[in-house]
Amino acid sequence: MNLLSELGIGETAVLAALDLPEAVQNHLMHMGFVPEARIVALRRAPAGDPTVYAIDGMEIALRRETAAAIRVRQPESAAKSYETFSVYEATQ
Secondary structure, three states: OEEHHHOOOOOEEEEEEEOOOHHHHHHHHHOOOOOOOEEEEEEEOOOOOOEEEEEOOEEEEEOHHHHOOEEEEOOOOHHHHOOOOOHHHHOO
């Protein structure tokens, strides 16, 4: 398990746990930070803090201190569970 603050720009993770005070947890949960939510790190401020994350169709900026208290895990790749083939192969 990793921390959200360690996620590189463009990387995706799945929310595992919020290790924050209850009031902050509730606030973040209302914005989509719920268990199993997919989070993508979009961009960082020029000074490196805060970082903007995409979650549940929204973009939310979090300070490194807050992101360091959010545990995430690597997502299972949905693409691996489906056999992919080209249109050409499907018509043969």
